[in-house]
Every structure is written in structure tokens, then in C-alpha cells.
Amino acid sequence: MAALRNFKPLFDRVLIEKFAAATKSKGGVLLPEASLGKVLKGTVVATGPGNVNEKGDLIPTSVKVGDKVMLPEYGGTKLNMEDKELYLYRDGDLLGVFTD
Amino acid sequence: MAALRNFKPLFDRVLIEKFAAATKSKGGVLLPEASLGKVLKGTVVATGPGNVNEKGDLIPTSVKVGDKVMLPEYGGTKLNMEDKELYLYRDGDLLGVFTD
Amino acid sequence: MAALRNFKPLFDRVLIEKFAAATKSKGGVLLPEASLGKVLKGTVVATGPGNVNEKGDLIPTSVKVGDKVMLPEYGGTKLNMEDKELYLYRDGDLLGVFTD
Amino acid sequence: MAALRNFKPLFDRVLIEKFAAATKSKGGVLLPEASLGKVLKGTVVATGPGNVNEKGDLIPTSVKVGDKVMLPEYGGTKLNMEDKELYLYRDGDLLGVFTD
Amino acid sequence: MAALRNFKPLFDRVLIEKFAAATKSKGGVLLPEASLGKVLKGTVVATGPGNVNEKGDLIPTSVKVGDKVMLPEYGGTKLNMEDKELYLYRDGDLLGVFTD
Amino acid sequence: MAALRNFKPLFDRVLIEKFAAATKSKGGVLLPEASLGKVLKGTVVATGPGNVNEKGDLIPTSVKVGDKVMLPEYGGTKLNMEDKELYLYRDGDLLGVFTD
Amino acid sequence: MAALRNFKPLFDRVLIEKFAAATKSKGGVLLPEASLGKVLKGTVVATGPGNVNEKGDLIPTSVKVGDKVMLPEYGGTKLNMEDKELYLYRDGDLLGVFTD
Numbered sequence: 185m186a187a188l189r190n191f192k193p194l195f196d197r198v199l200i201e202k203f204a205a206a207t208k209s210k211g212g213v214l215l216p217e218a219s220l221g222k223v224l225k226g227t228v229v230a231t232g233p234g235n236v237n238e239k240g241d242l243i244p245t246s247v248k249v250g251d252k253v254m255l256p257e258y259g260g261t262k263l264n265m266e267d268k269e270l271y272l273y274r275d276g277d278l279l280g281v282f283t284d
Numbered sequence: 285m286a287a288l289r290n291f292k293p294l295f296d297r298v299l300i301e302k303f304a305a306a307t308k309s310k311g312g313v314l315l316p317e318a319s320l321g322k323v324l325k326g327t328v329v330a331t332g333p334g335n336v337n338e339k340g341d342l343i344p345t346s347v348k349v350g351d352k353v354m355l356p357e358y359g360g361t362k363l364n365m366e367d368k369e370l371y372l373y374r375d376g377d378l379l380g381v382f383t384d
Numbered sequence: 385m386a387a388l389r390n391f392k393p394l395f396d397r398v399l400i401e402k403f404a405a406a407t408k409s410k411g412g413v414l415l416p417e418a419s420l421g422k423v424l425k426g427t428v429v430a431t432g433p434g435n436v437n438e439k440g441d442l443i444p445t446s447v448k449v450g451d452k453v454m455l456p457e458y459g460g461t462k463l464n465m466e467d468k469e470l471y472l473y474r475d476g477d478l479l480g481v482f483t484d
Numbered sequence: 485m486a487a488l489r490n491f492k493p494l495f496d497r498v499l500i501e502k503f504a505a506a507t508k509s510k511g512g513v514l515l516p517e518a519s520l521g522k523v524l525k526g527t528v529v530a531t532g533p534g535n536v537n538e539k540g541d542l543i544p545t546s547v548k549v550g551d552k553v554m555l556p557e558y559g560g561t562k563l564n565m566e567d568k569e570l571y572l573y574r575d576g577d578l579l580g581v582f583t584d
Numbered sequence: 585m586a587a588l589r590n591f592k593p594l595f596d597r598v599l600i601e602k603f604a605a606a607t608k609s610k611g612g613v614l615l616p617e618a619s620l621g622k623v624l625k626g627t628v629v630a631t632g633p634g635n636v637n638e639k640g641d642l643i644p645t646s647v648k649v650g651d652k653v654m655l656p657e658y659g660g661t662k663l664n665m666e667d668k669e670l671y672l673y674r675d676g677d678l679l680g681v682f683t684d
Numbered sequence: 685m686a687a688l689r690n691f692k693p694l695f696d697r698v699l700i701e702k703f704a705a706a707t708k709s710k711g712g713v714l715l716p717e718a719s720l721g722k723v724l725k726g727t728v729v730a731t732g733p734g735n736v737n738e739k740g741d742l743i744p745t746s747v748k749v750g751d752k753v754m755l756p757e758y759g760g761t762k763l764n765m766e767d768k769e770l771y772l773y774r775d776g777d778l779l780g781v782f783t784d
Numbered sequence: 785m786a787a788l789r790n791f792k793p794l795f796d797r798v799l800i801e802k803f804a805a806a807t808k809s810k811g812g813v814l815l816p817e818a819s820l821g822k823v824l825k826g827t828v829v830a831t832g833p834g835n836v837n838e839k840g841d842l843i844p845t846s847v848k849v850g851d852k853v854m855l856p857e858y859g860g861t862k863l864n865m866e867d868k869e870l871y872l873y874r875d876g877d878l879l880g881v882f883t884d
Binding site: 243247256276278279280281282283 | 789792794799830833836839872
Binding site: 730 | 837838839841843846847854856857876878879880881882883884
């Protein structure tokens with residue numbers, strides 16, 4: 185997923201494209217729609233500049249474009265952009281980064 | 285939309301004129317009134333000076349007149365000015381800027 | 385409306401005299417009482433000195449006597465003074481200033 | 485009303501003696517008990533030293549003994565002292581000072 | 585009431601022994617139990633060291649052992665110590681000090 | 685009660701072993717189970733290092749191992765350790781220290 | 785339990801693998817499923833970098849990989865990773881560290 189060309193989140197917001205939901209179980213069995221749990225992993229496609237703290241210093245976001253991240257179960261604002269379903273999170277709400 | 289001549293928002297407030305709602309689908313079909321979703325994009329027509337932080341420094345707004353911005357689904361104060369429907373947001377509530 | 389002679393608001397409070405409600409429509413038709421919406425514009429007749437921030441610096445109000453301002457839809461404390469209906473707002477609650 | 489001799493409020497508290505309620509209308513007509521609105525004006529009879537801010541500086545109260553002040557409609561702790569009904573407010577809750 | 589020998593409140597807490605409730609009216613008439621209002625005056629019998637502010641400075645309590653103070657109507661933790669009913673307040677909740 | 689050897693509370697937490705509940709009245713009469721009030725006194729068996737304030741300085745706990753302390757009526761997390769019932773409090777919630 | 789290779793928590797989050805629940809009582813008797821209380825002990829398998837305070841300094845987490853910690857009764861986000869049930873806590877919510 186290339187970085188989003190024409191949209192820049194503001195402040196400490198991070199734009200995420202979620203991984204596609206696994207439609208087959210590990211054994212290769214097709215999963216019924218209902219059992220497709222929430223997708224809680226995604227790729228960073230754009231980040232804001234970060235927040236300015238009380239001292240006036242800019243604290244950049246802790247993730248960068250291309251990072252694979254673990255998402256919280258709740259929160260995230262859904263945006264439809266470039267025919268894609270993207271989600272806007274605050275940097276501080278992201279749980280962690282996959283490093284492999 | 286020219287910048288608003290005679291009104292200056294205060295503090296970190298930003299005055300927005302929303303894009304007109306798309307009345308036709310991409311295929312050119314006239315959309316029924318009910319299906320016109322919320323317009324969540326708009327143009328900045330005026331900004332306040334920003335907020336003063338605890339150190340006494342002025343932190344200007346992160347957007348400027350003419351920027352095209354993504355709006356949150358909720359919030360915004362509706363104002364009728366110069367026969368237009370304008371909306372006042374806090375700078376921090378704006379989601380992002382379209383950069384093309 | 386001359387500045388109020390004998391009353392000085394405290395801290396960041398601003399005393400406002402609201403514009404008179406328009407009793408005729410633009411076409412000159414007398415408006416029924418019920419349709420007189422809230423008056424959300426007014427003139428600053430007195431301001432407090434401002435607030436002292438954590439550093440001990442005085443941050444003056446962002447408006448001054450004579451400014452024409454846009455008021456929020458809610459809030460404001462009604463005071464009867466010098467036979468006038470005046471309203472006390474916090475500086476931070478005022479939406480913007482008319483600059484023409 | 486002389487300053488209260490033997491009681492010193494603490495921190496940013498201010499002790500107020502309210503003006504007597506007007507029992508006659510401007511035309512001299514005796515007002516029925518029920519119509520005696522709240523008295524929202526009073527005289528400062530004692531003040532605390534003020535609050536210490538995060539830097540350790542003492543920020544004195546913005547009013548002094550003898551000031552005539554406008555009181556908020558709600559709040560204030562009623563104290564019976566020296567056979568008088570006095571009220572204790574926080575400095576920050578007082579609306580303004582009469583300067584004539 | 586001598587200072588409490590063997591108990592030291594922590595932080596900005598102040599230990600108070602309340603004045604005995606007046607059992608007779610000013611005219612000398614014995615007051616029925618029900619009419620004995622709350623006792624809102626007391627003597628300081630022990631104080632904590634105070635609180636440390638964000639700068640790391642210790643801000644001592646504003647009252648000292650032996651001070652006669654006005655208590656708020658609500659709050660205060662009742663402790664039974666040395667066969668006495670004592671009350672623990674935060675320094676900031678005390679209303680004022682009697683200075684005669 | 686020796687200090688707890690193998691457990692170190694984190695931040696400003698303090699581990700307390702409560703005094704045993706008095707089972708006899710002062711006159712030596714055995715107290716019925718129901719009348720055994722809450723035990724609000726205990727001994728400090730372990731403390732955390734304290735909290736780091738906004739300046740980055742470590743503010744140690746105000747009590748140390750071996751102190752006899754007065755506990756608040758509510759709060760405290762019960763832990764079973766070394767076959768004992770211990771309680772974890774925040775340093776700031778402890779009411780005072782017995783100094784004899 | 786080796787440190788988790790490919791996942792790095794963000795900010796002050798700490799990833800924990802809980803101890804297995806004791807299935808036998810101390811006397812060796814098999815415990816019924818229902819009586820298996822909550823497991824409130826676990827091992828740190830990954831930590832975030834910590835939080836940046838208002839001064840812009842990074843305050844690292846107070847625990848490190850391999851520490852055995854006491855968990856609060858509530859809170860913690862369950863994550864399924866590498867076929868394991870792991871839990872994400874905030875550093876500040878961890879109660880203490882076992883030091884033997």
C-alpha cells in the first residue's frame with residue numbers, strides 16, 4: 185500500500201489501512217462471515233506532524249509510514265478515501281509495532 | 285471562496301465553508317435527498333490567531349485560509365454569515381489537510 | 385453604547401450588550417415575536433484584566449471595549465445594570481470579532 | 485461595615501457581607517416578600533492571602549476589603565459571625581467590582 | 585488541648601479537635617438535642633508537613649498547631665484517638681482562622 | 685513483621701500488614717465477631733521507589749519500612765503473600781504515622 | 785518464556801505472559817475449574833520505550849523483560865500472539881516486582 189499522496193493528518197493523528205480479514209482458518213477451511221473477528225492489525229499510510237508540548241517542542245508521532253501496527257479494539261475514525269476504507273487513530277492509542 | 289473579509293475567529297477557532305454535497309452518484313445518477321450523507325470536507329475561510337500556551341507563547345493554528353480539510357463527523361458551530369452557511373471548529377478537531 | 389463607567393469585570397470576564405433583535409425581515413415584513421431568534425452578536429462594554437497563567441504572567445483578554453463580537457449560542461450570565469440587560473462571558477467563550 | 489476583626493479567610497477565599505435587599509420598588513411601593521430577588525451585590529469584609537501557583541509564587545486575591553462586588557447567582561458558603569450573615573466565596577467566582 | 589504527641593498527619597492533612605457543641609442558647613435555655621447544629625469550629629492539634637509542588641518545593645500547611653479554624657460543612661475523616669473524637673481535613677478545605 | 689524479602693512495590697505504592705483486630709473490649713470482654721470494626725492501623729512492610737514528577741525528579745514515598753500508619757477507611761488492594769493478608773496503598777492515601 | 789521477537793509495545797505499555805493457573809491445591813488435590821481464581825502474576829516479555837514528559841524527557845518503563853510482576857485485578861488488553869495469550873498493561877498499572 186503506497187503512502188497516501190494527497191492527505192496529511194493533523195497533529196498526532198495516524199492514518200491506517202487495516203490488513204484484510206483472514207477468510208480461511210489455518211487449516212484452510214472457509215470461515216463463515218460471522219466468525220470473522222475484528223481486524224486489529226494494519227499499516228500506517230500517513231502520519232500527522234505530532235503534538236506541540238507545553239514547552240513548545242514538537243513531539244513527532246511514534247510510528248512512521250509503512251509501520252505494521254497493533255490496533256486497539258475500540259476507537260478509530262473510519263474515512264473513505266481513494267476508494268479505500270481507512271482509519272484515523274491518535275498516535276497514543278496504537279498498541280505496538282510489529283518489527284519483523 | 286474568498287477569505288471572509290469582516291470576521292476574525294478568536295483563539296484557535298477556524299471558520300470553514302463545507303463543499304457542496306454531491307447530488308449525483310459517480311455513475312451520474314441523481315441521488316435522493318435522504319442518501320446525501322454528511323459533507324465532511326470544506327475550505328478554511330478564516331482562522332483565529334491560535335492559543336497562548338502555559339509559557340506565554342502563541343501557538344498558531346495548524347491550517348491556513350484556503351486549505352482543504354477533512355472535518356470530524358460531529359461538532360462544529362453553524363453560523364450564518366454573508367448569506368452563507370459557515371461552520372466554526374477548533375483547530376485541534378480538524379482531522380487532516382488535502383495536499384493535492 | 386459608551387463603555388460602562390462604574391463596573392469592572394474580574395479576571396477574563398467580558399461584559400457585552402447584545403444587538404437589538406431584528407423585528408423586520410429583510411423584505412421589511414414585521415417578524416412575529418416567536419420567530420425572533422437568539423441575538424448572537426453584541427458590543428463589548430467592559431473587560432476584566434485577564435488571567436494570570438502558571439508562570440505568573442497576566443494574559444489580557446483578546447477583545448477590547450467597542451469590539452463587535454459573535455457570541456456562543458449558550459452560556460453568558462445576565463446582569464441588569466444601568467437599566468440595561470447586559471451579559472457576562474468568559475473571553476475564551478467568545479467566537480470571533482467583526483472587523484469591518 | 486468595618487473589616488472583620490477576628491477572622492482571616494484562608495487561601496483565595498473572600499468574605500462578603502451582602503447589601504440589604506431593596507424592600508421598596510423604585511416608585512416607593514413596598515415589595516412583597518416573594519418578589520425580593522436574590523441579592524447579588526455585597527461588600528468585601530475580609531480576604532485570604534491568595535493561592536500559591538505551581539512556581540511557588542503567591543497570587544493575591546483580585547479584590548480587597550471595602551470593594552463592592554457583583555456576586556454569582558449560585559455558590560457561596562453562608563457563615564454566621566458577629567451576629568451577621570456573611571458569605572464566603574472563592575476570589576475566582578466573583579464577577580466584577582463596582583468602581584464608582 | 586495539647587498537641588497530639590504520637591501521631592503525625594501525612595502530606596497536607598490537618599488534625600482538628602472540634603469545639604464542644606453549645607448546649608444552652610445565649611439566653612441560657614437548655615437546647616434540645618435535635619437543635620444542636622453541626623460544630624464547624626475547632627482547634628488544630630497536628631499538621632502534616634505539607635505537599636510537594638511540581639517544582640519539588642515543599643509547600644507547608646497554612647495553619648499550625650493551636651490555630652482556631654472555621655471548618656467546612658462537609659468532609660473531614662473522623663478518627664478516634666486518645667479517647668477523643670478527632671477529625672482529619674485537607675489544609676485546602678479549611679475556610680479560615682480566628683485571629684483574636 | 686520483618687520487611688518483605690522478595691517483593692518490591694512499584695512507583696508510590698506501599699505494602700501494609702494490618703494490626704490484628706482487637707477481640708476483647710478494654711474491659712476484657714470477648715467481642716462478638718460482628719462488632720469487630722475495620723482495622724485501620726498497620727505496619728509498612730515494603731515501599732516502592734516513589735513517583736517521578738514533571739521535572740523528572742524522583743519523589744520518594746513519605747513512609748518507610750517499619751512505620752506504623754493510620755489507613756483510610758476505603759481503598760487498598762488485598763494481596764495474599766507468604767501466607768499473609770497484605771494490603772497495597774498509594775503513599776498519598778495514607779493518613780498519618782504513629783510516632784511513639 | 786523468551787522475549788517476544790517481533791513485537792514492540794508503544795509508549796509505556798508492557799506485554800505480559802501470565803503464569804499458568806495452579807490446578808492443584810498445596811495438598812496436591814486437583815482444583816475444580818470454578819475455583820481457579822484469576823492469575824495475577826506474570827512475566828514481562830516486551831516493554832515500550834516509555835513516555836515523554838512535559839519537559840520532553842523520555843521516562844523509561846519501571847520494569848524490564850524477564851521481570852516477574854504482580855498484576856492488578858482489572859485492566860489489561862488480551863492479545864493473541866505466536867499462539868500465546870498475552871496481556872498488555874500500562875507500566876503505571878503494574879503493582880510490584882518479585883525480586884527473588
